[in-house]
Amino acid sequence: MRKISTYTAILRSFANSPVAGPLLTLVLVFIIFLIAVPNFATWRTISGIVTAIAISGFVTVGVTILMITGEFDLSVAPMIAMSGYLYGTISTGADSVIVNTLSKLGLPVEGGNLGLAIISALLVPAVMGLINGLVLISTNVPSFIVTLGTRQIFRGIVWIVAGGVLFQTTENLSLYEIFNGRFDLVNNLSFLEGANFRTAMLWLLGVAILFQLILARTRFGNHIFAVGGGEGAATAQGVRVNRTRVMAYIINGFLAGMAGIISFSQFRSVRVAEQAGIELTAIAASVVGGALLTGGYGSVWGAIIGILIINMLRSGVILLKIPFIPADNFPAVVGVTIIAAVVFNNYLRSRSTS
Amino acid sequence: MSQENGLSVVEMKNIVKRFGTVEALRGVDFTVEKGKVHALMGDNGAGKSTLIKVLTGLYTPTSGDIYFEGKRVTIPSPADARALGIETCYQDLALIPLMSIWRNFFLGREMCTNLGPIKWLHQGEMQRLCREALHDIGIEIRSTKEMVGRMSGGERQSIAIGRAIHFGAKLLILDEPTSALSVGETRKVLNYIENAKAKGLPVIFITHNVGHIYQVSDNYTIIRQGRKVGTYQKGELTQMDIADLITGAREV
Numbered sequence: 169m170r171k172i173s174t175y176t177a178i179l180r181s182f183a184n185s186p187v188a189g190p191l192l193t194l195v196l197v198f199i200i201f202l203i204a205v206p207n208f209a210t211w212r213t214i215s216g217i218v219t220a221i222a223i224s225g226f227v228t229v230g231v232t233i234l235m236i237t238g239e240f241d242l243s244v245a246p247m248i249a250m251s252g253y254l255y256g257t258i259s260t261g262a263d264s265v266i267v268n269t270l271s272k273l274g275l276p277v278e279g280g281n282l283g284l285a286i287i288s289a290l291l292v293p294a295v296m297g298l299i300n301g302l303v304l305i306s307t308n309v310p311s312f313i314v315t316l317g318t319r320q321i322f323r324g325i326v327w328i329v330a331g332g333v334l335f336q337t338t339e340n341l342s343l344y345e346i347f348n349g350r351f352d353l354v355n356n357l358s359f360l361e362g363a364n365f366r367t368a369m370l371w372l373l374g375v376a377i378l379f380q381l382i383l384a385r386t387r388f389g390n391h392i393f394a395v396g397g398g399e400g401a402a403t404a405q406g407v408r409v410n411r412t413r414v415m416a417y418i419i420n421g422f423l424a425g426m427a428g429i430i431s432f433s434q435f436r437s438v439r440v441a442e443q444a445g446i447e448l449t450a451i452a453a454s455v456v457g458g459a460l461l462t463g464g465y466g467s468v469w470g471a472i473i474g475i476l477i478i479n480m481l482r483s484g485v486i487l488l489k490i491p492f493i494p495a496d497n498f499p500a501v502v503g504v505t506i507i508a509a510v511v512f513n514n515y516l517r518s519r520s521t522s
Numbered sequence: 523m524s525q526e527n528g529l530s531v532v533e534m535k536n537i538v539k540r541f542g543t544v545e546a547l548r549g550v551d552f553t554v555e556k557g558k559v560h561a562l563m564g565d566n567g568a569g570k571s572t573l574i575k576v577l578t579g580l581y582t583p584t585s586g587d588i589y590f591e592g593k594r595v596t597i598p599s600p601a602d603a604r605a606l607g608i609e610t611c612y613q614d615l616a617l618i619p620l621m622s623i624w625r626n627f628f629l630g631r632e633m634c635t636n637l638g639p640i641k642w643l644h645q646g647e648m649q650r651l652c653r654e655a656l657h658d659i660g661i662e663i664r665s666t667k668e669m670v671g672r673m674s675g676g677e678r679q680s681i682a683i684g685r686a687i688h689f690g691a692k693l694l695i696l697d698e699p700t701s702a703l704s705v706g707e708t709r710k711v712l713n714y715i716e717n718a719k720a721k722g723l724p725v726i727f728i729t730h731n732v733g734h735i736y737q738v739s740d741n742y743t744i745i746r747q748g749r750k751v752g753t754y755q756k757g758e759l760t761q762m763d764i765a766d767l768i769t770g771a772r773e774v
Contacts, residue, residue, distance in 0.1 A: 382640070385642060385643050385645065386634070386640055386641055386642055386643060387632045387634050387641035387643060388640075388641065390625055390629065390632055390643065393618070393620065393621055393625070394618055394621065394625075394629055397618040397619065397620040397621055398617070398618035398619070398620075400612075401612075401616060401617060401618050401629075402618065402629065402630075403580075403600065404578075404580065404600055404610065404612055405600070405629040405630035405631075406599075406600050406601040406604055406630035406631070407629065407630050460620075464618065464620040464621075465620050
């Protein structure tokens with residue numbers, strides 16, 4: 169009897185958790201591909217999926233935090249590009265608009281400045297997030313529209329800062345290896361044959377743990393949920409709603425900056441249209457991961473699982489070699505996933521209520 | 523300045539509130555005495571909620587003065603109202619359905635440890651205190667971790683009122699607390715109000731339902747179209763009189 173009640177208690181608390189639906193979906197998708205796709209259960213495929221979520225993972229965590237406050241950000245792609253240009257040019261000291269301007273201002277960027285590269289690549293996108301937040305609270309225009317506008321404006325600024333050209337480097341700084349190099353310590357383990365993990369997954373894991381703790385265990389996290397779950401009630405209880413919103417945008421900018429660093433560290437190149445379209449993938453991943461578009465509900469782990477599901481589907485569907493769905497027709501599959509996942513999550517939520 | 527020589531907990535004088543060209547309050551006087559349940563009544567749109575939102579810092583009055591315990595005060599934000607000891611339970615803005623009971627209970631006054639900029643929540647302690655506080659008021663819940671959205675209207679209202687009673691040091695304001703409740707649930711809520719009164723806590727009870735408040739109120743203030751019709755003692759008016767004054771079927 170006791171055994172059953174403990175079991176039910178665990179089951180209920182699992183069903184109540186926002187991660188329940190997404191986790192079940194992930195396991196389901198994994199099992200289906202395990203059966204249907206011959207080469208799916210290889211370390212090569214699995215490490216490929218994990219590596220692919222690193223860059224979009226940071227963005228998804230930020231976008232999810234924003235969605236919990238009830239807001240959106242469509243301007244993450246130019247933030248990532250801005251971060252990539254700042255990080256790439258300042259770390260190498262290469263001849264570029266950014267480096268030339270900074271050295272004219274008397275900053276020590278000749279031959280590269282690693283500290284300044286990291287700080288500016290995180291700080292500038294955070295300021296861009298701050299701008300989004302300030303425009304939102306001062307105009308009361310829906311964030312969807314505000315960030316649709318700032319996306320274009322930010323892209324224009326990135327274009328100016330970039331001098332309109334792609335930046336790439338052949339330099340192989342150890343900094344790049346730290347942020348997103350081959351994780352050979354793991355890859356060389358004998359039982360992980362064919363694995364190709366990269367160090368970015370550790371950074372993503374660290375960021376996920378940090379922000380999950382902030383959301384669940386701090387006052388700021390509590391206010392994030394309150395603002396998205398009931399703005400009026402939060403205001404009446406003395407929560408500083410606008411300040412909370414602006415903070416969420418700053419965090420989102422910071423995480424986009426992180427994505428820029430991770431991306432440049434892997435590819436050693438950045439273009440003005442870097443990661444274009446990622447804003448919608450991130451929103452999709454958040455929703456698949458259990459976040460509500462209406463705000464007040466979601467989790468960081470859900471976000472990570474959501475982006476994992478989407479990337480696992482991509483790999484699986486490509487390996488399945490279904491006619492008409494090659495790699496570049498993959499968005500159609502994402503579309504189906506989004507709707508199916510939301511229906512499934514809603515079903516689970518209503519089941520756990522009764 | 524207080525005419526009741528410290529007997530009043532709050533005194534609002536000649537309160538005017540305009541929204542653009544709309545005059546929601548046209549010079550309302552409103553006094554609540556210590557230890558009394560004061561019903562604030564009026565039809566929908568009469569201005570009763572506006573008056574209360576002025577008192578709780580959600581609206582800034584266009585003109586007029588507020589005295590709290592004899593001292594003139596300004597209440598620019600809900601946090602300031604709370605600092606004075608005014609606790610409000612709004613009909614539409616009470617709890618956040620997607621958050622747990624304990625998180626709702628302590629929202630805006632979380633107990634935490636300061637680790638630099640990070641305010642770390644004392645989760646266990648808040649859950650325990652929330653359970654105890656609700657138990658003291660007579661509200662039994664299954665778990666403080668349960669989401670408010672899963673509870674019935676009556677349970678939600680109980681928790682919101684329980685929270686207001688627990689934290690309401692000097693004045694408790696209930697905005698239409700019985701409007702969406704069944705007969706049984708309404709009786710429970712009226713019991714909580716009796717309990718609060720027994721503890722000496724003054725209560726402002728806003729409603730347009732005469733029947734609900736007739737037995738628990740000591741005073742009635744009726745407002746209509748942004749003006750005060752009058753303040754009456756218990757027993758001065760019948761339920762029928764009150765209804766007529768609210769609708770304007772009878773002038774004073």
